[in-house]
Amino acid sequence: MDHENARTSALKSLLWPLRLTRIGLVAERATRAFWPLWSVLLGVAALLFLGLHDYAAQTVIWTGAGLVAVLCATLAYWGARRFRWPDRAEAAARLDATLPGNPIRALADTQAIGATDAASVAVWHAHIVRMADRAARARPVRPDLRLAARDPFALRYVALTAFVAALLFGSVWRAASVTDSFTAGPGAAIAAGPAWEGWIEPPAHTNRPALYLNDIAADSFDVPVGSRIALRLYGQPGDVTVTETLSAPAPLAGSEGETDTATDTAADTPAPEPDAPDTDTAAPVTDSMARSFAVAQAGELTIDGQGGRSWQIGVIGDAAPRVALDGAVEIEASGQMSQPFTAQDDYGVQSGRARFDLALDALPRRYGLTAAPEPRAPITVDLPMPISGGRDDFRETLIEDFSKHPWAGLPVRLQLSVLDAAGQEGLSEPMQMRLPGRRFFDPLAASLIEMRRDLLWTRTNGRRAAQVIRAVTWRPDGIIRDASTYLQIKLVLSQLEFENDRPGGLAAEARDRIAEDLWEIASRIEEGDLADALERLRQARDKLAEAIRNGATEEEIADLMQDYRQALSEYMNQLAQQQQQNPDQSQQQADNMMEMTGDQLQQMLDQLQQLMEEGRTAEAQQLLEQLQQMMENMQVAQGQSGQGQQNPGQQAMDDLAQTLRDQQGLSDEAFRDLQEQFNPGEPGQQPGQQPGQQPGQQPGQGQGQQGQNQPGQGQQPGQPGQPGQPGQGDGTQPGAPSAESLAQRQNQLRQELNRQSQNLPGAGTEPGQAARRALDDAGDAMDRAERDLQNDDLAGAIDNQAQAMEALREGMRNLGEAMAEQQGQQQPGQQGQSMGQADPNGRRDPLGRESGTEGELGSNENLLQGEDVYRRARDLLDEIRRRSGDQERPEVELDYLRRLLDRF
Template sequence: MTDSSEHSPAIKKPSAAQKDGPLQTRLYRYICTARIWLFWERYVPVFLLAALIIGLFLIGVFSGLWERIGDPWRGIAFIGALYVLVRAAYAAQKRPLPSISDAKRRVERDSGQRHRPLDVLDDKPAIGAEGWSAHYERAVSQSKSLNSPKLIPTVQPRDPYYLRYALPVMIAGAMIMGSGNNMERLRRSVLPVWQSGINPAEVSFEAWIDPPDYTGRPPIYFKGQDIDSIPEGSEWVARMNGAKTPTRPQLRLGGKSHYLRLTKLGPKSFEARAAIDRSGEAIWRIGSKRQTWPLNVVADSPPNVTLEGVPEADKQDRLVVTYSLEDDYGVTELRLQMAEIQADSVDPFAQSSSITIPLSSGSLPKAVNVETKQDLTRHPLAGKKVIARLVAVDGANQTAFSDETYFRVPDKIFVEPLAKAVIEQRNLVLSAIDTEYAPEPQTLNRAGIIYDTYQPEMRLERAPENIERAALLIEAVTDRPEGLFQDPTVYLGLRNVRARLRYAREASVLAPIPDELWSIALRAEFGILGTALEEMREAEVALREGMARRAPQREIDTLFERYNRAVEAYTEELRRQALEEGNFAEGGNGGGGGLQSTDEIEELLKAIEEANRAGDVEGARRALAQLAEVLENMKIQLSQSQGGGDGEGMQGEMSEEMKENLEELADLLGEQRELQDETEESQRNAEQEGGDGENSALSPGELAARQEQLQDLLTELGKDAEKFGLFEGDNSSDNEAIAGQDGEDDSQTGGGSEQGDEGDGTGRSENAEDALSRAQEAMSGAAGALRNGDLEQAGDAQAEAIQALRQAGQSMAEAALARSGQQNAENGEESDPLGRENGGANSEDSDIDIDNRDNAQRSRELMEELRRRAAEQDRAQEERDYLERLLKRF
């Protein structure tokens, strides 16, 4: 017989189908119990002392004792408990583990059985079966008399006072005391860092809610009361003062709990922060002091946006969009999403483009029937019918869409053939700008091909068909520029675009070309004025966007300065064009009818700057919109002045000699301005180099020579003006009727208040002869200063000359128009459009009682009303033609 127990690591539990199954089950249970008792008897006495010490340490942990007294006592207790535990483990590892055989022997010994009957039940005969049956039956009989083993008392001798029963009760009581913070206390108790004791009486808490920036709400403090509603996405902030090593606060949101990391602010000051998106509570417990903050989070609803009516074009070809929106805390972004209508498109907005609509503030909570105007004439979808919708985004990046609508995007109508040709090429480029180039050829066949340095097979021949066509058409237009291009800027711009189309290797480098072709088309259609207007509008858009997003003050100042320069360039070009064309309304301000608002422009620019400095974004936006309207009216009135049909001005047809004289004065003014720029450049170079300016573009002597040439030209121009009678009648009553305005307008547009005071005492600006004399003196002074090398004094004198030339041009234009009006009256044009005699209207013998005291002012008001009505494009064509005829007659 072999001892199977030595080879069997564990006894197997028999199945119900085995013979003597109940006996086997009972014996299996006895053996397991015996083995457990053996483990207890061998190891519990070894770990008893360690368990007692660790239990006492845990009582100190959960009750908050170590948190209160701190180190070194906590450290000593922890090290002592750890030492006893290690020592007990070392002693336990020297004792063998109880085996199955030991458990069997324990069962047999406790039952008083000998000869190992349990081993016989698991054994098999080694040689023969004779006598085995009797031996097995005897073992079965002995096994039936076995009893469950008994535990030998091993703890009682070592714990006669039953502390083993009191210790668990004490631990449970300590855990109840530290309920909710037991794991944090346990974590802190085993940290290998110095921990100071905490006196809860010295601890104070402070907490508040930081709402998201987009809500615009200030911090909300917990001051003895709960906060009813907390915006979703807010940040909970809590600070603790009075403890060097505090516990961490606990945040419970949506049934989940976690501890927050602390940030040290001072020796006894700490802060915790957490983003909250669900309701819950925050708990911070230090010793016996416990602070709880309920967190009632209110969800942020998505915005709501509505498109009010179908967008349509206004008189200036701008798209007018009217919308209403609403959001809890404000919409931060509003876009107009457009896509060209496709017949077979499943998602109409799969290939769409978006236009950002500026909002009145960075976050707009509500708007009702707000109208915005967008210039989309240069957009790729201009002139096409589109499907569109509004897209609103709030501060939490929640998006809402309006209902879809259909409309045609307004486009700009070009009349000049060259401008129309440029726009056609722009459309070709736009249609193919997103199309990739063909792959580069691997081998080149040069047989019979003239070598070309720009390698067309690597560039233009790989381009999309429309790119090739645009390049060839631009080449054809610019091949013979004689007689076609009046403006070299247009020609050079087209040649530059043509070269870039030829040399491009991929579509990405063509991205800036559509915008450049648009600028070229505007220049071809409107000349320099069109370019100035485009730059002014771009500067205005940039300034609006900067104010809407509340850009830094430094950036706003830069944008405002850029816009100011653009406005100045635009109005200056209007004035120059009016001088060249001889178109003057009865404001006498040296330009078209809109130029009589120069003082208003200055006031609005000043209002924008002051509102911006004061932080009044809405006021700055209103002033900016008003200024844009004033500038647009200036452009409209100038175009009406030029649209006389027969070349007649507002007061009659100006003679060709007078026009040429005024054009020469305008050219002289431009040359004087260029000379002033060169003088300033020479002054800057001299200051940088510390010398006398000899290394600049022009020396002071050369600048003086040019100044003297301009002075000679001015002398000749003055003689011609006197010959044409432009110095006559400057102070006549007729001229006063044309140019008479209040002193405020003249001081702004006529050279300043000083000149106005030098006149006849009526607030009018000085006459042309005096202004030319003043310009002569200023030029002479500038030439002398340049000869002496005093560039700063020369610049001041040149500025005075420019101002005097402007005043002279204004006065000469008024005189020319007055003479033209008198000539028309002498030629028999003495009846008004209703057939009444103009001369009789003011006759002393007239039977009609008309107040003549404010006749000039009344005339100006009538003319302004006629112009306003003639500018309204929604009036019938017959009515507008009649109004234009009235304007010509007046």
């Protein structure tokens, strides 16, 4: 039957709730019956853990123990009488009381009346099913452990607090000493205390913690070698003895090499007491002895007497550090060397040094090196150590420059050494090498450096060095190209000959001074400081050719190739400026001179570098000679030949202005697309048309400006929106390009800016560098705007485009300052002439002033003078921007301000 199944299922589900409820009743009744007993026990335990019994008299201890025993027995009897074990019926009644309708009792009932009536039976069965459902949802009843009514003074909490405090500030083991209090008098426990104490202190560099011997339970353990063991012995002399075989054995008198076990007793003469951690014991010391020794070998430590112990102590060795060279030495063209190395140590390397010794056995003794060298100490430099991280295993690089050392270029032996904290040293395998130094490819510079080396080798080479230098300066034509260099060499020669003729010969101080002068002259010859660009180009060509013939390294050839490119670029720039300053003369010579474009020149340089990389030195030298001849007989073709060439600075300003206008137009189109996303156009309005704009009117054009060519509206060549430009497809409405088209046009605009940034004037000046940094920032902002357009994030693209335009304006301002500074250096006293020079085309700005040829505003008189010209111009531009952002101004004024910003 259904009701019987429901009854059986409900009774089974009540099994665990009834058990848990019964357990709760047991806990509840036990707590109420025995809380005084466990409160007293907790209080007594707190007193024992704190060791208060050690300070009490024996009578007090006996009396207290008796009272505690009687009190505990009384409370246990009282609690047992009050405690009554709950049965199943009580648990069922407690659980049934928490359920509505007492379903558990209902399940145990039977139908008293109406058993023969089918309707009454059906009602009874439904009642049983409903009660079974309620009983199945029964949950265990939580016990009521509240004792506030039975313990109004919270004595149980006082006992619990005292017990917790005793656990924190006392010791559980002190309770065991209460048995000694029943046999000893007052204070006996205090006087007893520990019989000995010991500590093991490992060396500081091991970073290991100190060990307290009294707490070590193991019979054997290991400690680092060099650890110091300190022992304290308490009590009467002879009560405790110490035997150890750990310290270094001492030889016996009359028998060298024999050892004996060291034995210390309490009767020995007390040694100075070492510092040791405080202990928990409060016992006063009647007599104390101390023993301290270092662990030098594995052995045994035995303490005989009260509480004696014995340990087998092993030794953890401290290995010597290791160091090794890791790879070949790398030498830069400037002479700086880089030598990688690795070092390891079990506890960490403390320091290291590199030593270079002259390898006389491998040195070819000829010319100035034939004489015996003067004594000179080996080269020693500190090895670099890691600033962060461990030093147990690391890799670093020794970077030094020994170009000025007398041994530069001579064979040496390199050996590295490292030390650990224990003073142990590790050495690397010696490596023979030539001491790296700067290589001089110019023959004159190389000869001066060789004489410098001979003088530093020994002062007896002074007369020979003077003879060689005099031979070099005898016929300087073709050897010494600069008169100032010739005079400097002659001055050094006269000083050297004068010092050689002095009594006692060449002095060490004079020798060092002459060697320094020779180094400066040779460096100046090698680097080249001539003002003439063609001479610089010849010197760069000679150095490169000399390096190719002598088999220089790839790094040296790459650096010299870069110097040659730079000298070639300077020569072409000066040639272009000369053509602009004298266009008529340049045009007359153009027929007899060779023309070459920049692309053709770049192809020849790339071919030259490729030949050098492939090792085809003969062909590279031939091409280098051809290129040099072309440079001496060429005319750089920039734009159209001879006439009508535009100043590079003005061309750069015009290109940047065009880029700014293109970026402004691209930003306007992105803004119109953003407006269309939130404000769809009115019926009949063309896509991209602003509200209130007349049909056919260009975006951004005012009511009174229709049909006029405004700046930034696509009237300049290459501006976005013009036919044939990227981003305008067939049939696309003006002002409504797709996001993909805008991103593509933004990419092309960024590439164009990168091209313009490569050939900016003003290199080497502060305004020129500031202009380049500003244009780099503009390129980064354009790149972010492109990504935003690809992701259809028009709002982010507009913000980045605004940053790009701001950076472009800043770059143009800095470029104008650089051009003005350059003109002021070239033509002193005429700084304002170019700014006030009228435009030959007669263009005027919106105020009616003439536009200068350098992209600056000019007039018939100097409006601003003094050092604050550029600061005043920047303030005016900031004021124009501020007013253009005020939308409450008349539309005519706002349109005028926008045109000013587009132009400048």
